[in-house]
Amino acid sequence: MRAVVAKQYGGPEVLELDERPEPKVWPDAVLVRVAAASINPVDYRIVRGYLDAAFPTVQPLVPGWDVAGDVVRVGPAVTHVEVGEHVYGYARKDFIGEGTWAELVAVPARGIAAAPRSLDATEASCVPLAGLTAYQALTDKAGVGPGDVVLVHAAAGGVGSFAVQIAVALGAQVIGTASSRNHDYLRQLGVDPVNYGEGLAERVRALAPDGVDAVVDLVGGLALEMSPSLVKDAHRLVSVIDAAAVQRLGGQYLFVRPDIDDLAELARLIDERAVRVHIDRRYPLADVRAAVEYAEHGHVRGKVVLDVA
Numbered sequence: 001m002r003a004v005v006a007k008q009y010g011g012p013e014v015l016e017l018d019e020r021p022e023p024k025v026w027p028d029a030v031l032v033r034v035a036a037a038s039i040n041p042v043d044y045r046i047v048r049g050y051l052d053a054a055f056p057t058v059q060p061l062v063p064g065w066d067v068a069g070d071v072v073r074v075g076p077a078v079t080h081v082e083v084g085e086h087v088y089g090y091a092r093k094d095f096i097g098e099g100t101w102a103e104l105v106a107v108p109a110r111g112i113a114a115a116p117r118s119l120d121a122t123e124a125s126c127v128p129l130a131g132l133t134a135y136q137a138l139t140d141k142a143g144v145g146p147g148d149v150v151l152v153h154a155a156a157g158g159v160g161s162f163a164v165q166i167a168v169a170l171g172a173q174v175i176g177t178a179s180s181r182n183h184d185y186l187r188q189l190g191v192d193p194v195n196y197g198e199g200l201a202e203r204v205r206a207l208a209p210d211g212v213d214a215v216v217d218l219v220g221g222l223a224l225e226m227s228p229s230l231v232k233d234a235h236r237l238v239s240v241i242d243a244a245a246v247q248r249l250g251g252q253y254l255f256v257r258p259d260i261d262d263l264a265e266l267a268r269l270i271d272e273r274a275v276r277v278h279i280d281r282r283y284p285l286a287d288v289r290a291a292v293e294y295a296e297h298g299h300v301r302g303k304v305v306l307d308v309a
């Protein structure tokens with residue numbers, strides 16, 4: 001099968017198309033014929049070697065943690081999806097190297113679920129990692145509910161676009177940071193946009209004079225450090241960037257988990273049109289270098305996705 005491989009760590013230039021053996025399907029795995037695979041920042045960080053200390057890694061490595069496609073085969077311990085079903089998933093394994101930027105991928109059953117009925121596969125592949133991150137930050141960690149005022153740092157990116165829409169669906173008022181070119185986009189999602197950078201705290205206080213009830217930080221650095229001055233209860237400050245810093249500030253760190261119930265809930269929100277997918281750019285698999293270069297510039301609106309089939 002055809003796959004994107006990196007034979008050494010590096011930037012987009014180390015990525016190439018190559019032939020790889022068909023993945024083995026262990027008892028708890030689902031073999032998926034990949035239709036599309038979206039790009040997340042973790043993917044290009046893995047290609048650069050930044051997660052080498054955290055995961056056993058198979059070389060040459062095939063990147064990719066997001067997938068949508070059709071089930072080709074299921075391991076004998078899998079009960080919740082069937083051959084032929086349209087699925088989507090967060091395909092993180094206990095090791096790195098047999099990822100989703102390929103024609104076939106074996107995905108742990110814990111990360112795969114029926115795809116939203118209202119999306120095509122390209123759109124569906126944009127949801128799992130970013131959508132789960134947003135959902136788990138807002139529900140498991142921040143406990144967001146009706147009437148809350150929620151601040152999302154980096155509201156227009158992959159995770160942010162899901163976070164703001166899910167927060168609105170949960171009944172919250174949402175303030176989101178982005179550069180000016182993304183303000184109309186955020187308004188369409190029901191968000192009060194504010195520019196990030198100097199003066200951010202004052203701009204947020206102008207919209208929420210008593211402070212905000214929860215913060216979802218997708219940036220770290222100054223945005224995270226100034227957040228305790230804005231949130232009423234530091235425990236409801238959630239960061240996906242910097243575990244040590246957010247814990248020092250009294251908040252909570254999230255590392256996103258594969259979760260089939262959460263994937264089902266995301267599919268429900270999408271099929272009810274409470275959450276939409278915004279694709280910034282899509283590329284054929286063969287143009288993976290250009291796709292990663294674009295994603296890595298750090299100003300994606302919504303998602304960048306690779307069409308595989």
Ligand SMILES: NC(=O)c1ccc[n+]([C@@H]2O[C@H](COP(=O)([O-])OP(=O)(O)OC[C@H]3O[C@@H](n4cnc5c(N)ncnc54)[C@H](OP(=O)(O)O)[C@@H]3O)[C@@H](O)[C@H]2O)c1
Pocket residue numbers: 040041042129130133153154155156157158159160177178179180181182196197218219223240241254255256295298299300301302
């Ligand atoms: N711990 C976890 O489990 C976990 C899970 C998912 C993601 N993450 C991390 O979360 C971060 C966000 O992920 P993502 O997929 O949303 O990335 P992304 O799509 O690449 O984010 C791009 C967005 O970031 C915005 N941005 C850039 N600099 C900013 C700043 N200083 N302040 C506010 N917004 C800024 C950009 O808006 P403008 O164009 O308007 O500047 C753009 O819309 C990444 O670092 C990723 O690795 C962690």
